[in-house]
Every structure is written in structure tokens, then in C-alpha cells.
Amino acid sequence: MTREGTVLIVDDNRSILAALRLLLEKYFARVLTLPGPNALDATLREERVDVVLLDMNFTAGINTGNEGIYWLRQIRARRPEVQVVLFTAYADIDLAVQAMRDGAVDFVVKPWDNDRLVAALRNAYNLSRSQREVKQLKEIKRELTAEQPMFWGTSPAMGRIREIVEKVAATDANILITGENGTGKEMLAREIHNRSRRSGELMVPVDMGAVPETLFESELFGHVKGAFTDARTDRAGKFEVADRGTLFLDEIGNLPLHLQSKLLTAIQSGQIVRVGSNTPRKVDIRLISATNRDLFGMVAEGSFREDLLYRINTIHIDLPPLRQRREDILPLSRKFLERYTAKYQKPITGFDAAAEHELVEHAWPGNIRELQHAVEKAVILSDGGPITPETLLLRPAAAAVQTADPGEATLEQMERTMIAQAMVRHGGNLSAVAQQLGITHQTLYNKIKRYGL
Structure with missing residues (x-):
């Protein structure tokens, strides 16, 4: 077994600390011990602890468990990412219920069963790791939102799309975004998420074309330890990570027909089953899908399920290609120019008239993504002054x-x-x-x- 994570044992019985250290060193990368709770806060500040195994009584003659509840609340208030398993020689149902209400993930009675204790601590570690991953994803989400706000432009087509977004973003309606590659489908999905009631949670993107068929269920629904050869620990899938947030299924038109039924079942039921498990888990997601393919044509030819299409297609938004919104090309170009002159610290003053003419007249088969790369390349090649056609290096369409x-x-x-x-x-x-x-x-x-x- 791979040893991962750090567990901190807090107990006033030194014999118990020694016995538990010997037991748990087989299962965790680090095992820390404290003979009482007084140094608990300092230890949590100095060490990256995943799980605390916390005794509930530290004062001689007092067996109420109130001390354990007090320190449990302190840990949850100051270090919410740290999971707590309570440990007591005095089993009490009311006490266990109170502990769970205050945020404990489990309650183990002394004398303990080794397998039961290890299972409780490993489950707590898996929960702690998942929550840290979610926290990291939220930080990435905030960075993406700050760096790439939605650019609406002034074209009538984008104006109509903006009106639709303003009406549907606050709902939980499933949305299908279509459009050519590079038109900004993921950015639009992120804008919808940021305007929704779920904006405080994650938008989790999944590139459906990049998920191998053999890993489809594991990636989306997760797996339990031992479900297959490399499943060394329990792992949450994208549906669970997106719980209470938004799941963005990009390139959904590339999903093979035989896997579409599995996706449809999860969407319809609002629950998933991890690979290797028989236990359903409820998930609350808002679904946004995107594709550059004609799903209605695929339904007609039998390569896409009609029931899945109508399940994901409550609202349909079709993003226009850049060549159909030419009035937005120069504002977008200047936006990218500002970003990359700052990134590469180049003294560039803008685009000259000839470069602006080429930008507007170019067909942009790669759409906004191609424009962005063209401007970045021009900034890198430029020595300063205005960008010219010679530094743009646009190829004929x-x-x-x-x-x-x-x-x-x-x-x-x-x-x-x-x-x-x-x-x-x-x-x-x-x-x-x-x-x-x-x-x-x-x-x-x-x-x-x-x-x-």
C-alpha cells in the first residue's frame, strides 16, 4: 500500500500514542502525536496535517466528552480542510450525534478494532485530499475569471447571445453551446457559470474527446480502491467534484455512442455510482455542453442519441465565427495586444493601418483562438513601435x-x-x-x- 498523508493523534495516554504510531506508520506517510490539546493549534499552523484522531477527555475524572467537542469546534473553525475522527472510551449515541453535527467525520470507541480505526482514518484522509483539490481548483477558477473576462463586442449576433445569457444564467437549465473551433465556447460557459447562483462553486471542464473510452466511467463517476489495477485509493470523478457547481462537457459530439447511455443515466437520475461500488451518490450539477459538430445531423445518421440531445439541449446557443462579427476583430486584437505587450514587456504602440486592414480582411478559420495566437506571435517578433503586416505573418485562408x-x-x-x-x-x-x-x-x-x- 502507498503511504500518503499526515495523521495527528491527540491523546493523554502515552501507551495509546505509542501503539497507534506503530499501527498507523504502515498506512500514513507521517504520524504525529500530542499528549494533550494545548499545543494543537500551534501544531496545525506549523505542520500540514490531513487528519486528527482526537481523544474526547483530557481531564481526570471527567468523561462528558465536552473537551473533545470544544477542540473539534476549534479545529473546524480554524482549519476546515483538516478532518477529525473522535476517539473515546465512553460510547454515547447523543455524543456521537453532536460530534457529527459539529463536523467530525467518524467516531471510534476504545478499545479499538485495528481495521475499523484504519478504515475511518483513511476515509477521513481521502475526504481531506478531495477538499484540498477542490480548494485548488477554486483558486484556479478565480485566476481564470480574473484573467479572461468575457468579451461581448458590438456585433448584433453577440448582442442577441448576451440577452439569452442574461435570461438563463440564473436558472439551472442545461445549455448546449455550438460553434466552430476557437469561437470561445468554454469562455461563454464560464461566463454563464459566473452569472449563476452556483458562481461560488466550481465549473469543472471535461474534454470529452480527450478521455480514453476505457477511463470514461472512472474520469466522470470516480472509482473505489481496488476497482482496477491502478486504483490504489478512492477517487472522486468529475461529477462529484462539480457537485453544487457546473459541469462543462466540451466536445460532447466526440463521445462514442455506446458511452452516451451511461452519461444520459447519470444526468437523468442525478446520481452516479463509482466504478467498483454499488452505492449511488447524489450529485447536484448544472450541465453545460459544447461541440463544433452538428448533433441533429448525427442523430439522423444514428451516431448520437436523440434522448441525450434533448436532455442537454434545454437552451441552445450558437456562437458565430469571427468572420461573421468583423466589427469585433480590432477590439479583440487590441485586447490581446495589451495582454501580450505586458507579458513580454515590449514597447509596442498598436497596429499600423495596413496591419489593421489585414486583421479585418483575414478569414480567421481558427476564429478567436487563431487571432489570439497571431497577436501573441506578432508581439514576440516585434522590436517595438506599431505591429506591421510583416510581423503579423497571416497566411491566406x-x-x-x-x-x-x-x-x-x-x-x-x-x-x-x-x-x-x-x-x-x-x-x-x-x-x-x-x-x-x-x-x-x-x-x-x-x-x-x-x-x-
């Missing part, structure tokens, strides 16, 4: 699908061209593209991401 000259192109360029041509030929149907090229759906998806197609 047709270059993405023209056949490269074998005498000049690299293997990567030729591969990119073949994939782009196949995608045009099959209208974006990735299954047909993969079949034509003789590669797996997963390999194709990875290459599309790599080449920015």
Missing part, C-alpha cells in the same frame, strides 16, 4: 487546405494538410475522417488539437 509541395513541406505540414482536406470533404464528420485516414478517433482528435484545425 486557403493555405490550410491546399496541397503542400512534397519537395518543400515537412511531414507535419503534409499530415496537417491531409487532415484538413479530409475534414472539408466529410463536412467535419470526425468518424468518417478517421476511417478515411486509417487512424483511431482518439488519434485524429489529438492531431486536430495539435495542428489547431
Whole structure:
């Protein structure tokens, strides 16, 4: 067994401390002990403790458990990420109920059963680890929200989308966002989440095209220890991590047909079952999905379940490509320019007139993502002053699908061209593209991401 985490034992019986140290060193990376609670607060400040095993009585002749309840409340108030298991020789149902109400995760009676005690402490550690992960994700979420606020622009199409978002964001309606690659589907999903009643919780993104089929259930629903070869500990899936928040399923059109029923069951029932377990767990999520594919066409051809489509499609928002909102190109370009001149500390004064003309007239097949990369590249190549067409280095739109000259192109360029041509030929149907090229759906998806197609 892999030893992980730190457990702190607080008990006034030194024999118990010694016995528990010998027992628990087999299961935890670090075992700390205290002969009383007076140094508890200082220890929690100085050490990264995951679990406290806390005795409930420290004063001779007093067996009420009030001391344990007091210190439990102190720990939960000052270190809410630390989980507490209470430890007492005097079992009392009312006391156990009070302890659970005050935040204890378990209650173990002396003399203890080794297996029961270890199980209680390991479960408490898994909960502590999960809560730390959630805290880290929330910090990342706050950084993303601060760095990339939604850019609405002035185009009529985006104005209509903004009106829809203002009406539906506060509800729990499932939303399907469609649009070409690079149009900002995840950013729009984050904006909806930030405007919702769930904004204080996480939005958990899942790239459905990047999840291997064999790990689909584990990634989304979690697993218990021993469910499969590498399942060394219990692990929460994305549904549980997103509980009370928003689950964002990106590229949902890439989910194979045989897995769609499993996703539908979880959405309909509002509960999941971890791999290797038989116990259902309730989850409360707001679902936002996104795709660049025609799901209605996929339903007609039998590659996407109609019942799943209507379950995720309470509200449908279609993001327009950048070429259909040209009035937003220059404001977006200036926004990116400001970001990257600060990042790379370049004395750049803006875009010259010729560069602005190229920006507006370019077709932008990669949409906002392509524009962002073009501006970042131009900032890196520029020595200062205004950005010119020579530093923008925009390729003609047709270059993405023209056949490269074998005498000049690299293997990567030729591969990119073949994939782009196949995608045009099959209208974006990735299954047909993969079949034509003789590669797996997963390999194709990875290459599309790599080449920015």
C-alpha cells in the first residue's frame, strides 16, 4: 500500500500514542502525536496535517466528552480542510450525534478494532485530499475569471447571445453551446457559470474527446480502491467534484455512442455510482455542453442519441465565427495586444493601418483562438513601435487546405494538410475522417488539437 498523508493523534495516554504510531506508520506517510490539546493549534499552523484522531477527555475524572467537542469546534473553525475522527472510551449515541453535527467525520470507541480505526482514518484522509483539490481548483477558477473576462463586442449576433445569457444564467437549465473551433465556447460557459447562483462553486471542464473510452466511467463517476489495477485509493470523478457547481462537457459530439447511455443515466437520475461500488451518490450539477459538430445531423445518421440531445439541449446557443462579427476583430486584437505587450514587456504602440486592414480582411478559420495566437506571435517578433503586416505573418485562408509541395513541406505540414482536406470533404464528420485516414478517433482528435484545425 502507498503511504500518503499526515495523521495527528491527540491523546493523554502515552501507551495509546505509542501503539497507534506503530499501527498507523504502515498506512500514513507521517504520524504525529500530542499528549494533550494545548499545543494543537500551534501544531496545525506549523505542520500540514490531513487528519486528527482526537481523544474526547483530557481531564481526570471527567468523561462528558465536552473537551473533545470544544477542540473539534476549534479545529473546524480554524482549519476546515483538516478532518477529525473522535476517539473515546465512553460510547454515547447523543455524543456521537453532536460530534457529527459539529463536523467530525467518524467516531471510534476504545478499545479499538485495528481495521475499523484504519478504515475511518483513511476515509477521513481521502475526504481531506478531495477538499484540498477542490480548494485548488477554486483558486484556479478565480485566476481564470480574473484573467479572461468575457468579451461581448458590438456585433448584433453577440448582442442577441448576451440577452439569452442574461435570461438563463440564473436558472439551472442545461445549455448546449455550438460553434466552430476557437469561437470561445468554454469562455461563454464560464461566463454563464459566473452569472449563476452556483458562481461560488466550481465549473469543472471535461474534454470529452480527450478521455480514453476505457477511463470514461472512472474520469466522470470516480472509482473505489481496488476497482482496477491502478486504483490504489478512492477517487472522486468529475461529477462529484462539480457537485453544487457546473459541469462543462466540451466536445460532447466526440463521445462514442455506446458511452452516451451511461452519461444520459447519470444526468437523468442525478446520481452516479463509482466504478467498483454499488452505492449511488447524489450529485447536484448544472450541465453545460459544447461541440463544433452538428448533433441533429448525427442523430439522423444514428451516431448520437436523440434522448441525450434533448436532455442537454434545454437552451441552445450558437456562437458565430469571427468572420461573421468583423466589427469585433480590432477590439479583440487590441485586447490581446495589451495582454501580450505586458507579458513580454515590449514597447509596442498598436497596429499600423495596413496591419489593421489585414486583421479585418483575414478569414480567421481558427476564429478567436487563431487571432489570439497571431497577436501573441506578432508581439514576440516585434522590436517595438506599431505591429506591421510583416510581423503579423497571416497566411491566406486557403493555405490550410491546399496541397503542400512534397519537395518543400515537412511531414507535419503534409499530415496537417491531409487532415484538413479530409475534414472539408466529410463536412467535419470526425468518424468518417478517421476511417478515411486509417487512424483511431482518439488519434485524429489529438492531431486536430495539435495542428489547431
